[in-house]
Amino acid sequence: MNPFSFVRAGSPKAAIDAVSKDDNARFIAGGTNLLDLMKNGVMQPEKLVDINNLPLKDIQLSKDKLHIGALALNSTVAADSQVKAQFPLLSQALLAGASQQLRNMATVGGNMMQRTRCSYFYDTAMPCNKRQPGSGCGAIGGINRMHAIFGASDKCIAVHPSDMCVALVALDAVVLVTGPKGDRKIPFADFHRLPGDTPEKDNTLGKGELITAVEVPNNPYTKNIYYLKVRDRASYAFALVSVAAALELEGNVIKSARLAMGGVAHKPWRLTAAEKSLIGKTATEENFRAAANVAMENAKAYEHNSFKLQMAPNSIVTALLKAASV
Amino acid sequence: MSQDHSEKQPTHKPLHETRRGFLKQSSAMMALALTPPIVLKAAEKDEAIAALFEKVPVSMEINGKKHQLSVEPRTTLLDLLREQLALTGTKKGCDHGQCGACTVHVNGMRVNSCLTLAVMQEGKKITTIEGLANGEELHPMQQAFIKHDGFQCGYCTPGQIMSAVACIREGHANSPEEIREFMSGNICRCGAYDNIVSAVMEVKQGGQQV
Structure with a gap:
């Protein structure tokens, strides 16, 4: 690892100042992704601002929403009794990610900030527009088995690796940030971005902006939910495809639905059109298959990931069947 | 951080002056030893560069024993345990959080010691494999x-x-x-x-x- 200077921030303002004033300064919370990237030379900050002492760890359930501090640990949120009872999809998604050791270190804010696991991004000997803008994309025309089937560009076909974010986008979460220009709220679906011509930007945060919390509005999805993760081994691997599914049922009729996918795009991929197509339908495999077909419109595969064109709709159907307990 | 050091060493010149003097005198050596971008910045702001190599004080309890340490920021908890404290029971496998060989307990929770910095452990209680047995009696x-x-x-x-x-x-x-x-x-x-x-x-x- 290259040398860097290290400061512990005593307040959000001090943390924001320290990062805003320095071109190559970064916040560090759990560090599970940042330190990995620094060891590989993919990221080389000259200053780390440790934000772990900031009072951003609280998990509070109020009348209309769940408030999760940005520094709450992934393991703490997953095991929280209120989260398990009222937001079980979030708990399931968190437990599908990483290992217990990593969940004990990784924070909610850090999970959102993790970079892609594209092997060309990690390999500094290879071209990568995300790591080094303008250098080209090694994955297009390379080994692209893990890569995107939605929303990619001719600059980048990487996917966002998070499970937690797939549940949060499905549940209409809101991201609270503070920064040099004050506080603002970002709808979760607008937090991460598609690569376009600037794949070096993973999200819509400005320089020096700090995530302080995530809020999830109360919802009826406490029972008929399922987080399906398809991967190369039974546990502790990134998703080939994952699906967050939630149904609000009246008898066997779908009153409302939430669907999102992971492992398929540069951001957690919400399936709004498929959700709408399910409203008023009965919870049958046939209707789930029709919704999956809607979800797959505009999907595009590359040389090694065309299997995802079948795996993704099949995973949507399976997740909906599990959620509906059909 | 430099102010803290200065206060503890009142008989010496303020540390930043010493540091700046050293860097100016040894700029040729620095140019040989450091990568070009860092040298360019060193010429601009000695203070910031010197800070990169500055050790940071940190105290923690390891297997019931209190340690007051001074570590370079880039030292991982794993490297601190193995290289500086000779607690080699904790293993370095992949060094990237993929294998779990470096698992230790921090404040009772298991973590990968390769993916956390020693300077982030201020006030923490660490337990390694060496701290698990009760004397000669195995856990x-x-x-x-x-x-x-x-x-x-x-x-x-x-x-x-x-x-x-x-x-x-x-x-x-x-x-x-x-x-x-x-x-x-x-x-x-x-x-x-x-x-x-x-x-x-x-x-x-x-x-x-x-």
Whole structure:
């Protein structure tokens, strides 16, 4: 690892100042992704601002929403009794990610900030527009088995690796940030971005902006939910495809639905059109298959990931069947 | 940080002056030793560059013993334990959080010591494999690993045992399936998984204090 200077921030303002004033300064919370990237030379900050002492760890359930501090640990949120009872999809998604050791270190804010696991991004000997803008994309025309089937560009076909974010986008979460220009709220679906011509930007945060919390509005999805993760081994691997599914049922009729996918795009991929197509339908495999077909419109595969064109709709159907307990 | 040092050393010149003088005198040496971008910046702001190499004070408790340390910021907890404190029971496997050989407990929670910085452990209580036994008496999990032959080469074993103890304490060892899921962050290339699960099950079912 290259040398860097290290400061512990005593307040959000001090943390924001320290990062805003320095071109190559970064916040560090759990560090599970940042330190990995620094060891590989993919990221080389000259200053780390440790934000772990900031009072951003609280998990509070109020009348209309769940408030999760940005520094709450992934393991703490997953095991929280209120989260398990009222937001079980979030708990399931968190437990599908990483290992217990990593969940004990990784924070909610850090999970959102993790970079892609594209092997060309990690390999500094290879071209990568995300790591080094303008250098080209090694994955297009390379080994692209893990890569995107939605929303990619001719600059980048990487996917966002998070499970937690797939549940949060499905549940209409809101991201609270503070920064040099004050506080603002970002709808979760607008937090991460598609690569376009600037794949070096993973999200819509400005320089020096700090995530302080995530809020999830109360919802009826406490029972008929399922987080399906398809991967190369039974546990502790990134998703080939994952699906967050939630149904609000009246008898066997779908009153409302939430669907999102992971492992398929540069951001957690919400399936709004498929959700709408399910409203008023009965919870049958046939209707789930029709919704999956809607979800797959505009999907595009590359040389090694065309299997995802079948795996993704099949995973949507399976997740909906599990959620509906059909 | 430099101010803290200055206050502790009132008889010396303020540290930044000493540092700046040193850097100016040794700029030719620095140019040879450092990569070009850093040299360019060094010419601009000596202070910032010197800070990169400055050790940061940090205190923590390791296996019940208090340590007041001074470490370079880029030192991981794993490297601090192994290289500076000679606690080599904790193993470096992948050094990227993928294998679990470096698992230790920080404030009672299992973590990958390769993916956290030593300077982030201020005030924390660390337990390594060396701190698990009660004197000459092995911890029940250590005994169970021996009884069930829960290893072959043994390199992953300290991490497996630290993880297994935490797995029971967390309440995640209620079935072989649950143990496999919650021990998935510890890779055993010899493939002793079945015996590791048996060892964890026995300790859990034995109801001993872990």
